[in-house]
Amino acid sequence: xxxxxxxxxxxxxxxxxxxxxxxxxxxxxxxxxxxxxxxxxxxxxxxxxxxxxxxxxxxxxxxxxxxxxxxxxxxxxxxxxxxxxxxxxxxxxxxxxxxxxxxxxxxxxxxxxxxxxxxxxxxxxxxxxxxxxxxxxxxxxxxxxxxxxxxxxxxxxxxxxxxxxxxxxxxxxxxxxxxxxxxxxxxxxxxxxxxxxxxxxxxxxxxxxxxxxxxxxxxxxxxxxxxxxxxxxxxxxxxxxxxxxxxxxxxxxxxxxxxxxxxxxxxx
Numbered sequence: 001x002x003x004x005x006x007x008x009x010x011x012x013x014x015x016x017x018x019x020x021x022x023x024x025x026x027x028x029x030x031x032x033x034x035x036x037x038x039x040x041x042x043x044x045x046x047x048x049x050x051x052x053x054x055x056x057x058x059x060x061x062x063x064x065x066x067x068x069x070x071x072x073x074x075x076x077x078x079x080x081x082x083x084x085x086x087x088x089x090x091x092x093x094x095x096x097x098x099x100x101x102x103x104x105x106x107x108x109x110x111x112x113x114x115x116x117x118x119x120x121x122x123x124x125x126x127x128x129x130x131x132x133x134x135x136x137x138x139x140x141x142x143x144x145x146x147x148x149x150x151x152x153x154x155x156x157x158x159x160x161x162x163x164x165x166x167x168x169x170x171x172x173x174x175x176x177x178x179x180x181x182x183x184x185x186x187x188x189x190x191x192x193x194x195x196x197x198x199x200x201x202x203x204x205x206x207x208x209x210x211x212x213x214x215x216x217x218x219x220x221x222x223x224x225x226x227x228x229x230x231x232x233x234x235x236x237x238x239x240x241x242x243x244x245x246x247x248x249x250x251x252x253x254x255x256x257x258x259x260x261x262x263x264x265x266x267x268x
Contacts, residue, residue, distance in 0.1 A: 026055025159231025179222020
């Protein structure tokens with residue numbers, strides 16, 4: 001089964017040559033030498049808005065070939081914890097295989113996960129990560145997980161299962177979190193709110209991130225996958241997150257009265 005691209009030509013270029021050129025240009029802007037990361041968080045807006053932050057995030061990271069990619073559910077469709085366990089995902093740069101062995105182990109470890117293509121069919125948040133990964137990690141195999149539940153105990157359960165599978169797996173497993181930050185607020189409000197969330201991301205504190213986003217009503221769309229991934233990171237001994245890029249849509253549109261914000265994070 002092949003999941004065809006749903007957002008090429010809108011969120012990112014449909015022409016393979018143009019797409020590869022753009023992704024490589026974003027990656028080339030990386031300011032520091034790439035280092036190995038246990039996990040990263042990258043934005044998922046149209047490349048014209050968030051491609052710069054995504055380029056800094058991916059360009060500065062060395063990732064293993066086998067990844068679990070966690071994204072939010074913007075559409076409300078499908079299961080609350082929806083996994084793809086076989087097949088391929090297609091972009092203009094080619095097809096990315098789903099890691100069936102890793103998916104099977106993750107499903108066995110977490111009863112919350114349901115095989116469900118509907119949650120992924122019109123979801124952009126994972127798809128837009130793939131061209132960056134295809135250029136950056138040529139041997140990529142991945143397990144897509146779409147997270148639509150905000151119950152803390154369920155997110156902790158998923159995170160613990162991911163960590164358990166990663167510990168027992170014979171090859172290194174990396175995590176990718178897909179998330180944008182504050183939506184449709186003045187830039188100064190977005191920066192203040194996002195700083196509170198970023199502080200908890202840097203501390204690798206899943207419960208505190210869940211709490212501050214709810215308390216301050218921060219419109220971080222990928223907070224649920226981020227909480228699950230942070231729990232996995234903590235269980236795996238990761239204690240430090242680092243902000244590697246931050247921008248808002250205002251830098252592109254010139255309108256800072258109502259922006260969407262984007263952050264890139266590395267977790268070591």
